[in-house]
Amino acid sequence: MGLGALVGFDAVRSVNAGAETTGDHHDADPSADGDPLDDWLATANDPRTPQVRDFRFDDPPTVYLDVADSKSFSPPAVKVEPGTTVTWEWTDADDEHNVVAVDGEFDSGPAESEAGTTFEHTFEDAGTYRYVSEPQADAGMKGVVVAEPAPSSEYPAVDEWLVDTNGYDGTITERTGEDLVEVVTGADGNGGHFAFEPHAVKVSAGTTVRWAWTGEGGGHDVVFEDADVRTESIAVEPGVHFEHTFNEPGVFRYACRPHRALGHRGAIVVE
Known part of the structure:
Protein backbone atom coordinates (compact mmCIF):
# COMPACT_ATOMS: atom_id res chain seq x y z
CA MET A 1 0.00 0.00 0.00
CA GLU A 148 -30.44 0.21 14.54
CA PRO A 149 -33.56 -1.42 16.02
CA ALA A 150 -36.42 -1.78 13.55
CA PRO A 151 -39.54 0.34 14.13
CA SER A 152 -42.23 -1.52 16.03
CA SER A 153 -45.99 -1.09 16.21
CA GLU A 154 -48.78 -3.55 17.01
CA TYR A 155 -48.96 -4.36 13.29
CA PRO A 156 -45.83 -6.32 12.22
CA ALA A 157 -46.96 -6.43 8.57
CA VAL A 158 -46.96 -2.63 8.50
CA ASP A 159 -43.55 -2.41 10.18
CA GLU A 160 -41.94 -4.78 7.68
CA TRP A 161 -43.60 -3.02 4.72
CA LEU A 162 -42.51 0.45 5.81
CA VAL A 163 -39.22 -0.31 7.59
CA ASP A 164 -37.02 1.31 4.95
CA THR A 165 -39.32 4.20 4.05
CA ASN A 166 -38.25 7.70 4.91
CA GLY A 167 -39.11 8.65 8.46
CA TYR A 168 -41.25 5.67 9.50
CA ASP A 169 -40.70 5.11 13.23
CA GLY A 170 -43.55 2.74 14.06
CA THR A 171 -46.13 5.52 14.44
CA ILE A 172 -49.54 4.83 12.90
CA THR A 173 -51.66 7.98 12.68
CA GLU A 174 -54.97 7.57 14.50
CA ARG A 175 -57.94 8.74 12.38
CA THR A 176 -60.67 6.34 13.55
CA GLY A 177 -64.18 7.75 13.82
CA GLU A 178 -63.80 10.01 10.78
CA ASP A 179 -65.83 9.59 7.60
CA LEU A 180 -63.18 11.01 5.24
CA VAL A 181 -59.38 10.86 5.58
CA GLU A 182 -56.88 12.38 3.15
CA VAL A 183 -53.41 11.04 2.37
CA VAL A 184 -50.90 13.13 0.44
CA THR A 185 -48.89 11.47 -2.33
CA GLY A 186 -45.75 13.09 -3.64
CA ALA A 187 -44.96 14.40 -0.16
CA ASP A 188 -41.38 15.25 0.74
CA GLY A 189 -39.39 12.13 1.60
CA ASN A 190 -37.16 9.30 0.39
CA GLY A 191 -34.74 11.66 -1.32
CA GLY A 192 -37.35 13.73 -3.14
CA HIS A 193 -41.13 13.99 -3.32
CA PHE A 194 -41.58 10.23 -3.06
CA ALA A 195 -43.59 9.69 0.11
CA PHE A 196 -47.13 9.26 1.36
CA GLU A 197 -48.12 11.46 4.29
CA PRO A 198 -48.98 9.98 6.69
CA HIS A 199 -47.04 6.77 6.02
CA ALA A 200 -49.59 4.66 7.89
CA VAL A 201 -53.06 5.59 9.09
CA LYS A 202 -55.68 3.78 11.17
CA VAL A 203 -59.34 4.30 10.23
CA SER A 204 -62.72 2.82 11.08
CA ALA A 205 -64.59 0.46 8.78
CA GLY A 206 -66.70 2.48 6.37
CA THR A 207 -64.16 5.32 6.11
CA THR A 208 -63.35 6.79 2.70
CA VAL A 209 -59.68 7.51 2.13
CA ARG A 210 -58.73 9.85 -0.67
CA TRP A 211 -55.27 10.54 -2.08
CA ALA A 212 -54.23 14.09 -3.02
CA TRP A 213 -51.28 14.58 -5.39
CA THR A 214 -48.86 17.43 -4.68
CA GLY A 215 -47.79 17.66 -8.32
CA GLU A 216 -44.18 17.08 -7.24
CA GLY A 217 -41.88 14.13 -7.90
CA GLY A 218 -43.20 13.17 -11.32
CA GLY A 219 -46.04 10.71 -11.92
CA HIS A 220 -47.54 8.69 -9.07
CA ASP A 221 -50.17 6.02 -8.67
CA VAL A 222 -51.72 4.03 -5.81
CA VAL A 223 -51.68 0.23 -6.08
CA PHE A 224 -52.62 -2.09 -3.18
CA GLU A 225 -50.88 -5.33 -2.30
CA ASP A 226 -53.67 -6.88 -0.23
CA ALA A 227 -56.74 -5.99 -2.30
CA ASP A 228 -57.69 -5.45 -5.93
CA VAL A 229 -57.67 -1.70 -5.49
CA ARG A 230 -55.66 0.70 -7.65
CA THR A 231 -55.71 3.87 -9.68
CA GLU A 232 -56.46 3.51 -13.37
CA SER A 233 -53.34 5.38 -14.44
CA ILE A 234 -50.32 7.34 -13.27
CA ALA A 235 -51.18 10.97 -12.50
CA VAL A 236 -48.87 13.99 -12.52
CA GLU A 237 -51.06 17.03 -11.93
CA PRO A 238 -51.86 18.18 -8.36
CA GLY A 239 -55.27 17.35 -6.93
CA VAL A 240 -57.33 14.41 -5.73
CA HIS A 241 -57.05 11.57 -8.23
CA PHE A 242 -58.19 8.55 -6.22
CA GLU A 243 -60.38 7.50 -3.31
CA HIS A 244 -61.63 4.24 -1.84
CA THR A 245 -64.03 3.27 0.93
CA PHE A 246 -62.72 0.56 3.26
CA ASN A 247 -65.63 -1.52 4.54
CA GLU A 248 -63.75 -4.53 5.91
CA PRO A 249 -61.26 -4.62 8.82
CA GLY A 250 -57.67 -5.50 7.94
CA VAL A 251 -54.21 -4.24 7.08
CA PHE A 252 -53.91 -2.89 3.55
CA ARG A 253 -50.44 -2.14 2.14
CA TYR A 254 -49.96 -0.06 -0.98
CA ALA A 255 -47.29 1.68 -3.06
CA CYS A 256 -46.62 4.10 -5.86
CA ARG A 257 -45.28 1.74 -8.53
CA PRO A 258 -42.85 4.16 -10.21
CA HIS A 259 -41.15 4.91 -6.89
CA ARG A 260 -41.84 1.81 -4.81
CA ALA A 261 -38.15 0.86 -4.59
CA LEU A 262 -37.34 4.33 -3.25
CA GLY A 263 -39.72 3.84 -0.33
CA HIS A 264 -42.90 5.42 -1.71
CA ARG A 265 -45.14 3.03 0.22
CA GLY A 266 -47.98 3.33 2.71
CA ALA A 267 -50.49 1.37 4.74
CA ILE A 268 -54.12 1.65 5.84
CA VAL A 269 -55.20 -0.17 9.01
CA VAL A 270 -58.97 -0.63 9.18
CA GLU A 271 -60.60 -1.46 12.50
Missing part, protein backbone atom coordinates in the same frame (compact mmCIF):
# COMPACT_ATOMS: atom_id res chain seq x y z
CA GLY A 2 1.42 3.39 -0.99
CA LEU A 3 2.12 6.35 1.28
CA GLY A 4 -0.83 8.28 -0.20
CA ALA A 5 -3.29 5.54 0.72
CA LEU A 6 -1.87 5.36 4.25
CA VAL A 7 -2.17 9.11 4.73
CA GLY A 8 -5.72 9.14 3.33
CA PHE A 9 -6.85 6.28 5.54
CA ASP A 10 -5.27 7.82 8.65
CA ALA A 11 -7.07 11.08 7.87
CA VAL A 12 -10.39 9.24 7.65
CA ARG A 13 -9.68 7.57 11.01
CA SER A 14 -8.97 10.99 12.54
CA VAL A 15 -12.11 12.66 11.16
CA ASN A 16 -14.41 9.85 12.28
CA ALA A 17 -12.79 9.60 15.69
CA GLY A 18 -13.87 13.20 16.22
CA ALA A 19 -17.44 12.36 15.16
CA GLU A 20 -17.90 9.50 17.63
CA THR A 21 -20.35 9.87 20.48
CA THR A 22 -20.42 8.38 23.94
CA GLY A 23 -22.44 5.32 24.86
CA ASP A 24 -23.25 2.47 22.50
CA HIS A 25 -23.61 4.66 19.41
CA HIS A 26 -20.43 4.82 17.35
CA ASP A 27 -21.54 7.81 15.33
CA ALA A 28 -24.23 10.42 14.99
CA ASP A 29 -27.72 9.54 13.78
CA PRO A 30 -27.21 8.84 10.05
CA SER A 31 -30.55 10.44 9.21
CA ALA A 32 -29.76 13.72 10.93
CA ASP A 33 -29.30 16.85 8.84
CA GLY A 34 -25.64 17.60 8.23
CA ASP A 35 -24.38 14.15 9.21
CA PRO A 36 -21.31 13.19 7.16
CA LEU A 37 -22.65 9.73 6.28
CA ASP A 38 -24.08 11.04 3.01
CA ASP A 39 -20.66 12.44 2.11
CA TRP A 40 -19.04 9.11 3.02
CA LEU A 41 -21.41 7.20 0.73
CA ALA A 42 -21.09 9.76 -2.05
CA THR A 43 -17.41 8.83 -2.34
CA ALA A 44 -17.99 5.07 -2.06
CA ASN A 45 -17.79 2.99 -5.24
CA ASP A 46 -20.94 1.05 -6.05
CA PRO A 47 -22.42 -0.31 -9.30
CA ARG A 48 -25.76 1.19 -8.19
CA THR A 49 -26.69 4.53 -6.65
CA PRO A 50 -25.36 4.43 -3.06
CA GLN A 51 -28.13 3.96 -0.53
CA VAL A 52 -28.54 2.16 2.77
CA ARG A 53 -30.16 -1.22 2.11
CA ASP A 54 -32.34 -2.37 4.99
CA PHE A 55 -31.91 -6.00 6.08
CA ARG A 56 -33.68 -5.78 9.45
CA PHE A 57 -36.51 -8.09 8.36
CA ASP A 58 -34.32 -10.21 6.05
CA ASP A 59 -31.59 -12.80 6.49
CA PRO A 60 -28.25 -11.42 7.73
CA PRO A 61 -26.47 -9.83 4.76
CA THR A 62 -23.34 -10.88 2.90
CA VAL A 63 -21.26 -8.01 1.52
CA TYR A 64 -19.13 -8.92 -1.53
CA LEU A 65 -15.72 -7.42 -2.14
CA ASP A 66 -14.62 -6.08 -5.53
CA VAL A 67 -17.39 -7.60 -7.68
CA ALA A 68 -16.40 -7.33 -11.37
CA ASP A 69 -13.18 -5.53 -10.41
CA SER A 70 -15.24 -2.56 -9.18
CA LYS A 71 -13.09 -1.73 -6.12
CA SER A 72 -16.30 -1.64 -4.13
CA PHE A 73 -18.20 -3.33 -1.36
CA SER A 74 -21.53 -4.60 -2.64
CA PRO A 75 -23.81 -3.40 -1.18
CA PRO A 76 -21.72 -0.58 0.29
CA ALA A 77 -24.25 0.34 2.99
CA VAL A 78 -26.49 -1.97 5.02
CA LYS A 79 -28.81 -1.49 7.97
CA VAL A 80 -29.26 -4.35 10.45
CA GLU A 81 -30.73 -5.05 13.87
CA PRO A 82 -28.22 -4.86 16.74
CA GLY A 83 -26.93 -8.37 17.37
CA THR A 84 -26.78 -9.24 13.64
CA THR A 85 -23.72 -10.93 12.16
CA VAL A 86 -22.60 -9.46 8.82
CA THR A 87 -20.42 -11.56 6.48
CA TRP A 88 -17.94 -10.21 3.93
CA GLU A 89 -16.85 -12.47 1.05
CA TRP A 90 -13.91 -11.95 -1.31
CA THR A 91 -14.74 -12.41 -5.02
CA ASP A 92 -11.58 -11.24 -6.85
CA ALA A 93 -8.32 -13.20 -6.84
CA ASP A 94 -6.33 -10.43 -8.58
CA ASP A 95 -6.26 -7.64 -6.00
CA GLU A 96 -5.68 -7.75 -2.25
CA HIS A 97 -8.39 -6.45 0.07
CA ASN A 98 -9.30 -6.36 3.72
CA VAL A 99 -12.15 -5.08 5.87
CA VAL A 100 -11.11 -2.55 8.50
CA ALA A 101 -13.41 -0.38 10.62
CA VAL A 102 -12.40 3.28 10.76
CA ASP A 103 -12.97 3.36 14.53
CA GLY A 104 -11.13 0.07 15.15
CA GLU A 105 -14.28 -1.92 15.98
CA PHE A 106 -13.34 -4.78 13.62
CA ASP A 107 -10.43 -5.78 11.40
CA SER A 108 -10.14 -8.76 9.04
CA GLY A 109 -6.34 -8.62 9.19
CA PRO A 110 -3.75 -8.19 6.42
CA ALA A 111 -5.07 -7.66 2.90
CA GLU A 112 -5.45 -10.86 0.87
CA SER A 113 -6.74 -11.86 -2.54
CA GLU A 114 -8.07 -15.43 -2.29
CA ALA A 115 -11.61 -15.62 -3.71
CA GLY A 116 -14.05 -17.28 -1.32
CA THR A 117 -12.36 -15.92 1.80
CA THR A 118 -14.91 -14.73 4.37
CA PHE A 119 -14.88 -12.49 7.42
CA GLU A 120 -17.67 -12.05 9.97
CA HIS A 121 -18.48 -9.51 12.63
CA THR A 122 -21.45 -9.29 15.01
CA PHE A 123 -22.75 -5.78 15.65
CA GLU A 124 -23.89 -6.03 19.25
CA ASP A 125 -24.43 -2.31 19.84
CA ALA A 126 -26.50 0.24 17.94
CA GLY A 127 -24.36 2.64 15.95
CA THR A 128 -22.93 3.64 12.59
CA TYR A 129 -19.79 1.75 11.58
CA ARG A 130 -17.74 3.00 8.62
CA TYR A 131 -15.10 0.75 7.14
CA VAL A 132 -12.68 0.47 4.21
CA SER A 133 -10.41 -1.87 2.31
CA GLU A 134 -7.09 -0.30 3.25
CA PRO A 135 -5.27 -0.78 -0.11
CA GLN A 136 -8.18 0.82 -2.01
CA ALA A 137 -9.49 3.29 0.59
CA ASP A 138 -8.48 6.37 -1.38
CA ALA A 139 -9.94 4.80 -4.54
CA GLY A 140 -13.41 4.67 -2.94
CA MET A 141 -13.57 1.11 -1.57
CA LYS A 142 -15.50 1.99 1.56
CA GLY A 143 -18.73 0.92 3.22
CA VAL A 144 -20.90 1.32 6.28
CA VAL A 145 -23.04 -0.82 8.57
CA VAL A 146 -25.84 0.92 10.46
CA ALA A 147 -27.07 -1.10 13.45
Whole structure:
Protein backbone atom coordinates (compact mmCIF):
# COMPACT_ATOMS: atom_id res chain seq x y z
CA MET A 1 0.00 0.00 0.00
CA GLY A 2 1.42 3.39 -0.99
CA LEU A 3 2.12 6.35 1.28
CA GLY A 4 -0.83 8.28 -0.20
CA ALA A 5 -3.29 5.54 0.72
CA LEU A 6 -1.87 5.36 4.25
CA VAL A 7 -2.17 9.11 4.73
CA GLY A 8 -5.72 9.14 3.33
CA PHE A 9 -6.85 6.28 5.54
CA ASP A 10 -5.27 7.82 8.65
CA ALA A 11 -7.07 11.08 7.87
CA VAL A 12 -10.39 9.24 7.65
CA ARG A 13 -9.68 7.57 11.01
CA SER A 14 -8.97 10.99 12.54
CA VAL A 15 -12.11 12.66 11.16
CA ASN A 16 -14.41 9.85 12.28
CA ALA A 17 -12.79 9.60 15.69
CA GLY A 18 -13.87 13.20 16.22
CA ALA A 19 -17.44 12.36 15.16
CA GLU A 20 -17.90 9.50 17.63
CA THR A 21 -20.35 9.87 20.48
CA THR A 22 -20.42 8.38 23.94
CA GLY A 23 -22.44 5.32 24.86
CA ASP A 24 -23.25 2.47 22.50
CA HIS A 25 -23.61 4.66 19.41
CA HIS A 26 -20.43 4.82 17.35
CA ASP A 27 -21.54 7.81 15.33
CA ALA A 28 -24.23 10.42 14.99
CA ASP A 29 -27.72 9.54 13.78
CA PRO A 30 -27.21 8.84 10.05
CA SER A 31 -30.55 10.44 9.21
CA ALA A 32 -29.76 13.72 10.93
CA ASP A 33 -29.30 16.85 8.84
CA GLY A 34 -25.64 17.60 8.23
CA ASP A 35 -24.38 14.15 9.21
CA PRO A 36 -21.31 13.19 7.16
CA LEU A 37 -22.65 9.73 6.28
CA ASP A 38 -24.08 11.04 3.01
CA ASP A 39 -20.66 12.44 2.11
CA TRP A 40 -19.04 9.11 3.02
CA LEU A 41 -21.41 7.20 0.73
CA ALA A 42 -21.09 9.76 -2.05
CA THR A 43 -17.41 8.83 -2.34
CA ALA A 44 -17.99 5.07 -2.06
CA ASN A 45 -17.79 2.99 -5.24
CA ASP A 46 -20.94 1.05 -6.05
CA PRO A 47 -22.42 -0.31 -9.30
CA ARG A 48 -25.76 1.19 -8.19
CA THR A 49 -26.69 4.53 -6.65
CA PRO A 50 -25.36 4.43 -3.06
CA GLN A 51 -28.13 3.96 -0.53
CA VAL A 52 -28.54 2.16 2.77
CA ARG A 53 -30.16 -1.22 2.11
CA ASP A 54 -32.34 -2.37 4.99
CA PHE A 55 -31.91 -6.00 6.08
CA ARG A 56 -33.68 -5.78 9.45
CA PHE A 57 -36.51 -8.09 8.36
CA ASP A 58 -34.32 -10.21 6.05
CA ASP A 59 -31.59 -12.80 6.49
CA PRO A 60 -28.25 -11.42 7.73
CA PRO A 61 -26.47 -9.83 4.76
CA THR A 62 -23.34 -10.88 2.90
CA VAL A 63 -21.26 -8.01 1.52
CA TYR A 64 -19.13 -8.92 -1.53
CA LEU A 65 -15.72 -7.42 -2.14
CA ASP A 66 -14.62 -6.08 -5.53
CA VAL A 67 -17.39 -7.60 -7.68
CA ALA A 68 -16.40 -7.33 -11.37
CA ASP A 69 -13.18 -5.53 -10.41
CA SER A 70 -15.24 -2.56 -9.18
CA LYS A 71 -13.09 -1.73 -6.12
CA SER A 72 -16.30 -1.64 -4.13
CA PHE A 73 -18.20 -3.33 -1.36
CA SER A 74 -21.53 -4.60 -2.64
CA PRO A 75 -23.81 -3.40 -1.18
CA PRO A 76 -21.72 -0.58 0.29
CA ALA A 77 -24.25 0.34 2.99
CA VAL A 78 -26.49 -1.97 5.02
CA LYS A 79 -28.81 -1.49 7.97
CA VAL A 80 -29.26 -4.35 10.45
CA GLU A 81 -30.73 -5.05 13.87
CA PRO A 82 -28.22 -4.86 16.74
CA GLY A 83 -26.93 -8.37 17.37
CA THR A 84 -26.78 -9.24 13.64
CA THR A 85 -23.72 -10.93 12.16
CA VAL A 86 -22.60 -9.46 8.82
CA THR A 87 -20.42 -11.56 6.48
CA TRP A 88 -17.94 -10.21 3.93
CA GLU A 89 -16.85 -12.47 1.05
CA TRP A 90 -13.91 -11.95 -1.31
CA THR A 91 -14.74 -12.41 -5.02
CA ASP A 92 -11.58 -11.24 -6.85
CA ALA A 93 -8.32 -13.20 -6.84
CA ASP A 94 -6.33 -10.43 -8.58
CA ASP A 95 -6.26 -7.64 -6.00
CA GLU A 96 -5.68 -7.75 -2.25
CA HIS A 97 -8.39 -6.45 0.07
CA ASN A 98 -9.30 -6.36 3.72
CA VAL A 99 -12.15 -5.08 5.87
CA VAL A 100 -11.11 -2.55 8.50
CA ALA A 101 -13.41 -0.38 10.62
CA VAL A 102 -12.40 3.28 10.76
CA ASP A 103 -12.97 3.36 14.53
CA GLY A 104 -11.13 0.07 15.15
CA GLU A 105 -14.28 -1.92 15.98
CA PHE A 106 -13.34 -4.78 13.62
CA ASP A 107 -10.43 -5.78 11.40
CA SER A 108 -10.14 -8.76 9.04
CA GLY A 109 -6.34 -8.62 9.19
CA PRO A 110 -3.75 -8.19 6.42
CA ALA A 111 -5.07 -7.66 2.90
CA GLU A 112 -5.45 -10.86 0.87
CA SER A 113 -6.74 -11.86 -2.54
CA GLU A 114 -8.07 -15.43 -2.29
CA ALA A 115 -11.61 -15.62 -3.71
CA GLY A 116 -14.05 -17.28 -1.32
CA THR A 117 -12.36 -15.92 1.80
CA THR A 118 -14.91 -14.73 4.37
CA PHE A 119 -14.88 -12.49 7.42
CA GLU A 120 -17.67 -12.05 9.97
CA HIS A 121 -18.48 -9.51 12.63
CA THR A 122 -21.45 -9.29 15.01
CA PHE A 123 -22.75 -5.78 15.65
CA GLU A 124 -23.89 -6.03 19.25
CA ASP A 125 -24.43 -2.31 19.84
CA ALA A 126 -26.50 0.24 17.94
CA GLY A 127 -24.36 2.64 15.95
CA THR A 128 -22.93 3.64 12.59
CA TYR A 129 -19.79 1.75 11.58
CA ARG A 130 -17.74 3.00 8.62
CA TYR A 131 -15.10 0.75 7.14
CA VAL A 132 -12.68 0.47 4.21
CA SER A 133 -10.41 -1.87 2.31
CA GLU A 134 -7.09 -0.30 3.25
CA PRO A 135 -5.27 -0.78 -0.11
CA GLN A 136 -8.18 0.82 -2.01
CA ALA A 137 -9.49 3.29 0.59
CA ASP A 138 -8.48 6.37 -1.38
CA ALA A 139 -9.94 4.80 -4.54
CA GLY A 140 -13.41 4.67 -2.94
CA MET A 141 -13.57 1.11 -1.57
CA LYS A 142 -15.50 1.99 1.56
CA GLY A 143 -18.73 0.92 3.22
CA VAL A 144 -20.90 1.32 6.28
CA VAL A 145 -23.04 -0.82 8.57
CA VAL A 146 -25.84 0.92 10.46
CA ALA A 147 -27.07 -1.10 13.45
CA GLU A 148 -30.44 0.21 14.54
CA PRO A 149 -33.56 -1.42 16.02
CA ALA A 150 -36.42 -1.78 13.55
CA PRO A 151 -39.54 0.34 14.13
CA SER A 152 -42.23 -1.52 16.03
CA SER A 153 -45.99 -1.09 16.21
CA GLU A 154 -48.78 -3.55 17.01
CA TYR A 155 -48.96 -4.36 13.29
CA PRO A 156 -45.83 -6.32 12.22
CA ALA A 157 -46.96 -6.43 8.57
CA VAL A 158 -46.96 -2.63 8.50
CA ASP A 159 -43.55 -2.41 10.18
CA GLU A 160 -41.94 -4.78 7.68
CA TRP A 161 -43.60 -3.02 4.72
CA LEU A 162 -42.51 0.45 5.81
CA VAL A 163 -39.22 -0.31 7.59
CA ASP A 164 -37.02 1.31 4.95
CA THR A 165 -39.32 4.20 4.05
CA ASN A 166 -38.25 7.70 4.91
CA GLY A 167 -39.11 8.65 8.46
CA TYR A 168 -41.25 5.67 9.50
CA ASP A 169 -40.70 5.11 13.23
CA GLY A 170 -43.55 2.74 14.06
CA THR A 171 -46.13 5.52 14.44
CA ILE A 172 -49.54 4.83 12.90
CA THR A 173 -51.66 7.98 12.68
CA GLU A 174 -54.97 7.57 14.50
CA ARG A 175 -57.94 8.74 12.38
CA THR A 176 -60.67 6.34 13.55
CA GLY A 177 -64.18 7.75 13.82
CA GLU A 178 -63.80 10.01 10.78
CA ASP A 179 -65.83 9.59 7.60
CA LEU A 180 -63.18 11.01 5.24
CA VAL A 181 -59.38 10.86 5.58
CA GLU A 182 -56.88 12.38 3.15
CA VAL A 183 -53.41 11.04 2.37
CA VAL A 184 -50.90 13.13 0.44
CA THR A 185 -48.89 11.47 -2.33
CA GLY A 186 -45.75 13.09 -3.64
CA ALA A 187 -44.96 14.40 -0.16
CA ASP A 188 -41.38 15.25 0.74
CA GLY A 189 -39.39 12.13 1.60
CA ASN A 190 -37.16 9.30 0.39
CA GLY A 191 -34.74 11.66 -1.32
CA GLY A 192 -37.35 13.73 -3.14
CA HIS A 193 -41.13 13.99 -3.32
CA PHE A 194 -41.58 10.23 -3.06
CA ALA A 195 -43.59 9.69 0.11
CA PHE A 196 -47.13 9.26 1.36
CA GLU A 197 -48.12 11.46 4.29
CA PRO A 198 -48.98 9.98 6.69
CA HIS A 199 -47.04 6.77 6.02
CA ALA A 200 -49.59 4.66 7.89
CA VAL A 201 -53.06 5.59 9.09
CA LYS A 202 -55.68 3.78 11.17
CA VAL A 203 -59.34 4.30 10.23
CA SER A 204 -62.72 2.82 11.08
CA ALA A 205 -64.59 0.46 8.78
CA GLY A 206 -66.70 2.48 6.37
CA THR A 207 -64.16 5.32 6.11
CA THR A 208 -63.35 6.79 2.70
CA VAL A 209 -59.68 7.51 2.13
CA ARG A 210 -58.73 9.85 -0.67
CA TRP A 211 -55.27 10.54 -2.08
CA ALA A 212 -54.23 14.09 -3.02
CA TRP A 213 -51.28 14.58 -5.39
CA THR A 214 -48.86 17.43 -4.68
CA GLY A 215 -47.79 17.66 -8.32
CA GLU A 216 -44.18 17.08 -7.24
CA GLY A 217 -41.88 14.13 -7.90
CA GLY A 218 -43.20 13.17 -11.32
CA GLY A 219 -46.04 10.71 -11.92
CA HIS A 220 -47.54 8.69 -9.07
CA ASP A 221 -50.17 6.02 -8.67
CA VAL A 222 -51.72 4.03 -5.81
CA VAL A 223 -51.68 0.23 -6.08
CA PHE A 224 -52.62 -2.09 -3.18
CA GLU A 225 -50.88 -5.33 -2.30
CA ASP A 226 -53.67 -6.88 -0.23
CA ALA A 227 -56.74 -5.99 -2.30
CA ASP A 228 -57.69 -5.45 -5.93
CA VAL A 229 -57.67 -1.70 -5.49
CA ARG A 230 -55.66 0.70 -7.65
CA THR A 231 -55.71 3.87 -9.68
CA GLU A 232 -56.46 3.51 -13.37
CA SER A 233 -53.34 5.38 -14.44
CA ILE A 234 -50.32 7.34 -13.27
CA ALA A 235 -51.18 10.97 -12.50
CA VAL A 236 -48.87 13.99 -12.52
CA GLU A 237 -51.06 17.03 -11.93
CA PRO A 238 -51.86 18.18 -8.36
CA GLY A 239 -55.27 17.35 -6.93
CA VAL A 240 -57.33 14.41 -5.73
CA HIS A 241 -57.05 11.57 -8.23
CA PHE A 242 -58.19 8.55 -6.22
CA GLU A 243 -60.38 7.50 -3.31
CA HIS A 244 -61.63 4.24 -1.84
CA THR A 245 -64.03 3.27 0.93
CA PHE A 246 -62.72 0.56 3.26
CA ASN A 247 -65.63 -1.52 4.54
CA GLU A 248 -63.75 -4.53 5.91
CA PRO A 249 -61.26 -4.62 8.82
CA GLY A 250 -57.67 -5.50 7.94
CA VAL A 251 -54.21 -4.24 7.08
CA PHE A 252 -53.91 -2.89 3.55
CA ARG A 253 -50.44 -2.14 2.14
CA TYR A 254 -49.96 -0.06 -0.98
CA ALA A 255 -47.29 1.68 -3.06
CA CYS A 256 -46.62 4.10 -5.86
CA ARG A 257 -45.28 1.74 -8.53
CA PRO A 258 -42.85 4.16 -10.21
CA HIS A 259 -41.15 4.91 -6.89
CA ARG A 260 -41.84 1.81 -4.81
CA ALA A 261 -38.15 0.86 -4.59
CA LEU A 262 -37.34 4.33 -3.25
CA GLY A 263 -39.72 3.84 -0.33
CA HIS A 264 -42.90 5.42 -1.71
CA ARG A 265 -45.14 3.03 0.22
CA GLY A 266 -47.98 3.33 2.71
CA ALA A 267 -50.49 1.37 4.74
CA ILE A 268 -54.12 1.65 5.84
CA VAL A 269 -55.20 -0.17 9.01
CA VAL A 270 -58.97 -0.63 9.18
CA GLU A 271 -60.60 -1.46 12.50
